[in-house]
Amino acid sequence: MKKIGILHGMESTFPAAFVERVNSKNVEGVFAEAVRIDKVIQGDYSGYDVIIDRISQDVPFYRAFLKNAAVSGTAVLNNPFWWSADEKFFNNALMAKIGVPVPKTVILPSKEHPTGTTATSFRNLAMPLDWEGIFNYIGFPAYFKPHDGGGWKSVYKLRTPEELWTAYDETEQLVMMLQEEIIFEEYYRCYCLNGKYVHIMPYEPRNPHHLRYVQDMVVPAEKLKMLTDIVLKINHALGYDFNTVELALRDGVPYAIDFCNPAPDADLPSVGEENFEWVVENAANMAIERALQHQPGQMNLTWGNFVKDATQGRLMQ
Numbered sequence: 001m002k003k004i005g006i007l008h009g010m011e012s013t014f015p016a017a018f019v020e021r022v023n024s025k026n027v028e029g030v031f032a033e034a035v036r037i038d039k040v041i042q043g044d045y046s047g048y049d050v051i052i053d054r055i056s057q058d059v060p061f062y063r064a065f066l067k068n069a070a071v072s073g074t075a076v077l078n079n080p081f082w083w084s085a086d087e088k089f090f091n092n093a094l095m096a097k098i099g100v101p102v103p104k105t106v107i108l109p110s111k112e113h114p115t116g117t118t119a120t121s122f123r124n125l126a127m128p129l130d131w132e133g134i135f136n137y138i139g140f141p142a143y144f145k146p147h148d149g150g151g152w153k154s155v156y157k158l159r160t161p162e163e164l165w166t167a168y169d170e171t172e173q174l175v176m177m178l179q180e181e182i183i184f185e186e187y188y189r190c191y192c193l194n195g196k197y198v199h200i201m202p203y204e205p206r207n208p209h210h211l212r213y214v215q216d217m218v219v220p221a222e223k224l225k226m227l228t229d230i231v232l233k234i235n236h237a238l239g240y241d242f243n244t245v246e247l248a249l250r251d252g253v254p255y256a257i258d259f260c261n262p263a264p265d266a267d268l269p270s271v272g273e274e275n276f277e278w279v280v281e282n283a284a285n286m287a288i289e290r291a292l293q294h295q296p297g298q299m300n301l302t303w304g305n306f307v308k309d310a311t312q313g314r315l316m317q
Helices: 013-024 060-071 080-085 088-098 131-138 161-170 221-238 273-293 305-311
Strands: 002-007 030-034 050-053 075-077 105-108 142-146 156-158 176-180 186-193 197-202 242-250 253-258
Touching: 002 013, 002 273, 013 030, 013 273, 030 273, 050 060, 050 273, 060 075, 060 080, 075 273, 088 105, 088 176, 088 221, 105 131, 131 176, 142 161, 156 161, 186 221, 186 273, 197 221, 197 273, 221 242, 221 253, 221 305
Parallel strands: 002 030, 002 050, 050 075
Antiparallel strands: 105 176, 142 156, 142 176, 186 197, 186 242, 242 253
């Protein structure tokens, strides 16, 4: 029996629908359920051929459990080793190297010293920073956000350096990045599953959360292909199995704004019925496909082109 598990927290609509959809397909020898953990022993097999991870970004214990499961042969989606090392500022740098347009971005040290450090720990850091050079490069308005965060936590829109100083004081030990604002004409949020299933969703981030998915906009076929191609390029570089990419079009050019979402929103009231149906169906198909491909005793993780190229001693082109 090939067993698929979903590890989740407070969300309920997607996990329950996912389990029901996998089991309703009646694929011989494949079964899905919510993951159940009663003990975690080093090197022990988790009991699951595939685990869909929806919560470990918030629960370190689950992240440790998933790494143990992965090293013991489970196909964990998304790869918990890569997701642990990854963050948004690095992703921006990687996109710049592979030719995907991104907003101008700089990283800034935390305003407060991390616990257990002092000013001496930062003797290599020039103080003050080259604020004039930073502001000339980024410009205003700008966005100020955690370099590794998600869910629009601690995100600020800034219009002046004075607003930056005020926001900076509130961020405590967070490492932040300052990013150019892209004034866009169109905006899209795009699911990408298994490195091949792409769903383009017109999206309005300036609306209240429950009204952001624009249901009545028809996207021309040529534009759909352009957006699909860039979403696949991003996800092949990163190697995520389950991700969303946000693209802002300025003067027809798609800028990748947010593309590090390994547990993206899939809640029915939020994404709407049509998008929910797509993600449930394609997540179920992905999990079944990966379960049938699963090889006991082997590493069953997905690694992006960046990591694969790095192991062969070359930079991505």
